[in-house]
Amino acid sequence: MTHPNSTENGTPLAFDDTRRSGVSGWLAVLLTLALIAWMGSGYIYPTPSAPEEEPRQDGRRAATVATRHSMAEQISQFFVAEGQALPDRETMLRAETSGEIESLSVNKGEILERGVEIARIAPAERSAQLAQATAEIERAQREVANAQSLLERGVATQDRVTDANAALATAQAQLATVEQGLENTIIRAPFAGLLDDLSIDPGEYVQAGTEVGRIIDTDPLTIEVQVPQQAVSTIHAGQVATVNFITGETREGTVAYVSGSANAQTRTFRAEVEVPNPDGAIPAGVSAQIRVPVGTATAHFVSPAILALGTDGTLGIKTLEDGNIVGFAPVEIVRAQTDGIWISGLPDSATIITIGQGFVSAGEVVDPRDEAAIAAQDAAQ
Numbered sequence: 001m002t003h004p005n006s007t008e009n010g011t012p013l014a015f016d017d018t019r020r021s022g023v024s025g026w027l028a029v030l031l032t033l034a035l036i037a038w039m040g041s042g043y044i045y046p047t048p049s050a051p052e053e054e055p056r057q058d059g060r061r062a063a064t065v066a067t068r069h070s071m072a073e074q075i076s077q078f079f080v081a082e083g084q085a086l087p088d089r090e091t092m093l094r095a096e097t098s099g100e101i102e103s104l105s106v107n108k109g110e111i112l113e114r115g116v117e118i119a120r121i122a123p124a125e126r127s128a129q130l131a132q133a134t135a136e137i138e139r140a141q142r143e144v145a146n147a148q149s150l151l152e153r154g155v156a157t158q159d160r161v162t163d164a165n166a167a168l169a170t171a172q173a174q175l176a177t178v179e180q181g182l183e184n185t186i187i188r189a190p191f192a193g194l195l196d197d198l199s200i201d202p203g204e205y206v207q208a209g210t211e212v213g214r215i216i217d218t219d220p221l222t223i224e225v226q227v228p229q230q231a232v233s234t235i236h237a238g239q240v241a242t243v244n245f246i247t248g249e250t251r252e253g254t255v256a257y258v259s260g261s262a263n264a265q266t267r268t269f270r271a272e273v274e275v276p277n278p279d280g281a282i283p284a285g286v287s288a289q290i291r292v293p294v295g296t297a298t299a300h301f302v303s304p305a306i307l308a309l310g311t312d313g314t315l316g317i318k319t320l321e322d323g324n325i326v327g328f329a330p331v332e333i334v335r336a337q338t339d340g341i342w343i344s345g346l347p348d349s350a351t352i353i354t355i356g357q358g359f360v361s362a363g364e365v366v367d368p369r370d371e372a373a374i375a376a377q378d379a380a381q
Helices: 019-044 126-153 158-183 229-234 371-380
Strands: 063-071 073-094 099-104 117-121 186-188 193-198 211-227 240-245 250-258 269-275 287-302 315-321 325-330 332-337 340-344 349-355 366-370
Touching: 063 287, 063 371, 073 193, 073 269, 073 332, 117 193, 126 158, 211 250, 211 287, 229 287, 240 269, 287 332, 287 349, 349 366, 349 371, 366 371
Parallel strands: 063 366
Antiparallel strands: 063 349, 073 211, 073 287, 099 117, 117 186, 193 211, 211 269, 240 250, 240 287, 250 269, 287 340, 315 325, 315 349, 332 340
16 A cells, blocks of 8 residues: 555655745745735825815805906997898889880990980871871961951951960960870980889880889988887987998998887887998998997996896896905996997996806805916916
């Protein structure tokens, strides 16, 4: 029987206690000691805590906000409204008699003077009527002369002279009618302006009363706007207005008319601003904005981003009061620009919260930082 701690040939097993096994043991002990020392170092050398912010009265930390000191300025107030440029006058051109278009004297789009011939209708039988009426006048005149001569010789009565004069008057009336008919064959410009439309061609037959074109007078242009009830007392005839057209043109105009009654549906008042347009460079029908100075106001210039709503929905901004307490001031927008707005409702000197106002409420204590100082610090970094 073989011993369990022996080899097959009966030689006993033996373990060699070498130096390598001793080194491993000491290394394990050293690692264990180092781990215990590291874990206990937090109790011996605690990490310094960050300085705490100044607590608020309710025990919580005061929020940091950026502020800016603002001084009120005197600015001009304007009434601003959108409108449309309308021609000063416009009318449709109509044929005053029937007939065939004989000729056209101008082209569509031309600037015409008053009375200029636009088109001519063939006179047809009116020339013959004119010759007949002229001959009738001559005959009636001879009859009057004969009756007067006979009356002077005593061989005619006054009644014959009266009848001759009546016949002459009838002939003259007939001639005037024929001449007017001939004049009606010429279509003329009723006033100076732009021939905006002409819808007839030579050889075309037209009936009396047919619309054949349109002429407009764009000097001056009339800008029509609607004035709300609260502003109508500030707008009156004679005020100077700056007009900016959608075409990029800017012209000076004058308030020419303000309606005396409001529109029943919109409760606004119609106003008209006249703008000189001698060169006709500004076409009728384009959109325009008018600006009328209506006074001055004391206001602060701020970014619209700092506007806030009060608990009752009032528009206002948050300010810094004594003791670093947040205040809420109701404001009104006096004038808007592309780079900011002018507001009223603040004292002449005020400290406005510009950053962080959305995270604080009126009555809270805050930690204020000057906006300019913060910007300079950021720039230095």
